[in-house]
Amino acid sequence: xxxxxxxxxxxxxxxxxxxxxxxxxxxxxxxxxxxxxxxxxxxxxxxxxxxxxxxxxxxxxxxxxxxxxxxxxxxxxxxxxxxxxxxxxxxxxxxxxxxxxxxxxxxxxxxx
Amino acid sequence: xxxxxxxxxxxxxxxxxxxxxxxxxxxxxxxxxxxxxxxxxxxxxxxxxxxxxxxxxxxxxxxxxxxxxxxxxxxxxxxxxxxxxxxxxxxxxxxxxxxxxxxxxxxxxxxxxxxxxxxxxxx
Numbered sequence: 001x002x003x004x005x006x007x008x009x010x011x012x013x014x015x016x017x018x019x020x021x022x023x024x025x026x027x028x029x030x031x032x033x034x035x036x037x038x039x040x041x042x043x044x045x046x047x048x049x050x051x052x053x054x055x056x057x058x059x060x061x062x063x064x065x066x067x068x069x070x071x072x073x074x075x076x077x078x079x080x081x082x083x084x085x086x087x088x089x090x091x092x093x094x095x096x097x098x099x100x101x102x103x104x105x106x107x108x109x110x111x112x
Numbered sequence: 113x114x115x116x117x118x119x120x121x122x123x124x125x126x127x128x129x130x131x132x133x134x135x136x137x138x139x140x141x142x143x144x145x146x147x148x149x150x151x152x153x154x155x156x157x158x159x160x161x162x163x164x165x166x167x168x169x170x171x172x173x174x175x176x177x178x179x180x181x182x183x184x185x186x187x188x189x190x191x192x193x194x195x196x197x198x199x200x201x202x203x204x205x206x207x208x209x210x211x212x213x214x215x216x217x218x219x220x221x222x223x224x225x226x227x228x229x230x231x232x233x234x235x
Contacts, residue, residue, distance in 0.1 A: 008153070036226075043116070043205050043226035044156070088155060098144050098209045100224060104155040 003027050006089055006103030015112050019076040023089035023103045026070065030091040033065050034100070035074045038086045047087075048074060079110045114140055116208050118227035125196055126235055133191045133230045135206030141186035142208035146224065147179075150203040162189045196234045205229040 006023045013019055021035075032051055036044035048063040050056050050072075056063045062075040072091075076083055089103040115138040125131050135145055144163050148156040160170045160181050168181035178200075180192040189208075193200055207224040 006155075034223075041203070041229065041231065043118075043207075043228045045226065046223060049223065098224070099146075099158070099161065102155045107153070 001026065002104070003101050004089060004091060004103040007106055008104055010107040010109055012109045012111060013079055015079060015081060015110055017079050017110070019074075019079050019083070019108060019110075021074040021076075021087050021089075021106050021108070023072050023091075024070055025072075025091055025101075027091070027093065027101070028067075028070065029093035030101075031094050032092040033063070033072050034090040034092075035061075035063055036088040036090060036102075038088060038105070040085075044088055076108075079108075081110050081112050084108055084110050114210060114225045116142075116206065116225045116227040118204075118206060118230050120230060121228060122231040122233075124233045124235065127197050128195055130192055130194045131196055131232060133193075133204055133206075133232075135189045135191070135208070135227050137187045137208045137210075137225075140208075140210045142189075142210065143186065144209045145183060145189040146207045146209075147181060147189075147191050148205045148207065150205060150229070152203075156205065159191075193232065196232070198234045201232055201234045203229050203231050 004025045035048040037047045038044040050063050050065050053065045053067045060077045064073040086105045086107045088105045090100040117136045119134045147159045159174045160168045162168045162181050162183040164183045170176045183189040207226045
């Protein structure tokens with residue numbers, strides 16, 4: 001069983017839809033939770049960063065962390081074709097020496 | 113700020129040759145850099161952790177004699193794929209953690225900045 005599980009998709013939605021992306025994990029030591037966006041043939045870029053449980057909002061993006069359920073989510077409101085990319089969740093434990101554990105990535109396609 | 117570059121962006125080589133990939137932090141000093149490998153439609157697989165001035169730490173299953181990593185300065189790490197074979201064809205991505213960036217925004221704990229990747233094709 002992988003430490004971090006993520007539905008690979010692809011997830012296809014119409015423009016303007018609300019998108020929900022999710023990851024589950026097994027390591028209760030994870031404290032830092034991130035979402036990266038990766039366009040085709042490009043390196044990942046950090047989208048959202050959350051420490052411990054709770055919600056964080058940044059424009060159209062909302063990240064949620066539920067440590068009790070070991071479940072994190074990324075919501076995208078009013079999705080745009082430019083949001084079409086692969087979304088990777090990543091996690092880290094305290095004292096892990098900057099190392100991240102990545103989920104497998106979910107490919108999102110937003111159709112105009 | 114916090115820009116990471118990689119060179120080359122793509123390379124095609126013959127089987128048996130060696131290929132060097134450079135990873136540079138352009139506007140900050142990176143005490144730690146990571147090297148990842150990514151197959152099509154798959155996630156990032158950590159190959160090794162590179163700390164400036166010391167030997168790289170390789171993940172289980174990664175051949176250190178085949179994938180040579182050198183982190184000679186705070187802004188440069190190199191990955192050399194020695195005696196490359198077709199099965200080494202992949203997308204290689206580096207990332208860097210900010211050690212010191214002078215003035216500017218505070219960086220997040222564990223925040224990694226990724227390079228644009230290098231696509232290696234071995235014929």
